[in-house]
Amino acid sequence: MKVIGLTGGIGCGKSTVARELSKERGVESCDCDRIAWEIYRLRTAPYQQLIRRFGREILTSSGEIDRTALGRLIFSDKAAQADLNAIVHPAVMEQVQHHININKRRGTELLIVEGALLLTSPHVDPDLFDIIIQLELSRLQQLARLREQHRKDQTEVERIIDLQRAMKPYSRPDYIIDASGTVAEVVGRIKMILAKEVIGDGLKQDTK
Numbered sequence: 001m002k003v004i005g006l007t008g009g010i011g012c013g014k015s016t017v018a019r020e021l022s023k024e025r026g027v028e029s030c031d032c033d034r035i036a037w038e039i040y041r042l043r044t045a046p047y048q049q050l051i052r053r054f055g056r057e058i059l060t061s062s063g064e065i066d067r068t069a070l071g072r073l074i075f076s077d078k079a080a081q082a083d084l085n086a087i088v089h090p091a092v093m094e095q096v097q098h099h100i101n102i103n104k105r106r107g108t109e110l111l112i113v114e115g116a117l118l119l120t121s122p123h124v125d126p127d128l129f130d131i132i133i134q135l136e137l138s139r140l141q142q143l144a145r146l147r148e149q150h151r152k153d154q155t156e157v158e159r160i161i162d163l164q165r166a167m168k169p170y171s172r173p174d175y176i177i178d179a180s181g182t183v184a185e186v187v188g189r190i191k192m193i194l195a196k197e198v199i200g201d202g203l204k205q206d207t208k
Contacts, residue, residue, distance in 0.1 A: 001104050002198045003111050003128060005173075006190075007118040008135030009164045010157070011142035011149075012179045013186060017135065018114040020187045028108045030099040032092050032115030039091045040065040049087045054080070068156060075159055089123035096128070110198070120167035131197055133190060134173035139165065141180060 008014050018029040039046045042063060050058065050065060058070045074080040096113055103111045118124050118132060126132065137145070139161060146157050174197075177189050 001100075001108050001111060002130045003100060003113060004194070004198065005118045005126075005129040005132035006112055006114040006135070007116060007132060007173065008179060009116060009137070009142060010160050011145045012135040012137050013145075013183065014114040014116070014135060016183055017179075017186055017190065018112045020183060021110075021112055021190065024110075026107075026109035027112065028103055028106075028110070029112040029114060030096060032096065032113065032117075035092050035095045036088055039088060039095075040067065044091075046087050046091045050084070053083055053087065068153075071156070071159065071163075075163060081163075085117075085121055085123060089117070089121045093124060093128075100128070110194070116164060117167070119169045119171050119173060120164075122170050124170070126171040131174040131193075132171070133175045133177055133193060135179035135186070136176050137179045 006014055006018055015031060015033075018031070021027055022029040038044075040050075041047065047065065050070070054070065054073060058066055058073065060066045070084070074084055092115075099113075100111060113129065115124075118126075118129075119134065142161050143154075143157070147154070175193050177186065177193075179186055
């Protein structure tokens with residue numbers, strides 16, 4: 001089984017592209033952000049660690065982690081960002097490894113692991129991946145796309161974009177892909193790379 005890292009900032013279309021690729025036979029996807037949501041849930045060890053580090057003000061009235069409040073708290077505090085990542089990222093990567101092991105046993109041919117911080121977290125082992133592909137948009141393109149998706153809190157969107165763009169990369173992508181255009185166009189660009197580098201003719205190429 002080949003493991004492909006798919007990364008890029010908010011609004012670059014990682015989840016949509018991974019979902020389209022996983023429609024192919026033998027291809028599955030794994031969403032790091034969805035895993036993180038599960039880790040933030042009540043009674044997990046990281047949940048308790050986050051409360052001890054950041055206090056109960058990061059909780060909603062129902063006791064769940066308020067990721068928006070947490071994001072505001074760490075926005076301009078690099079030490080707090082590092083502490084958050086040290087709590088959450090190892091737990092996410094442990095689950096990614098679990099997904100890799102499960103898909104190997106199932107006979108999956110290609111696993112797409114998508115996450116915004118695959119290149120910028122010191123807790124991500126790049127050796128997990130056969131190749132890492134980065135989707136790239138300009139800041140203006142990200143903002144325009146997120147407006148089209150009716151993201152209501154534009155200030156929060158800009159905060160996330162700027163935070164992600166300021167992060168220092170710990171490793172480099174094997175490929176940087178222009179994420180502008182239609183979903184089909186972006187998927188086609190990635191399929192060309194996969195067909196060349198990873199699985200030969202395993203993925204059908206769009207000929208339209």
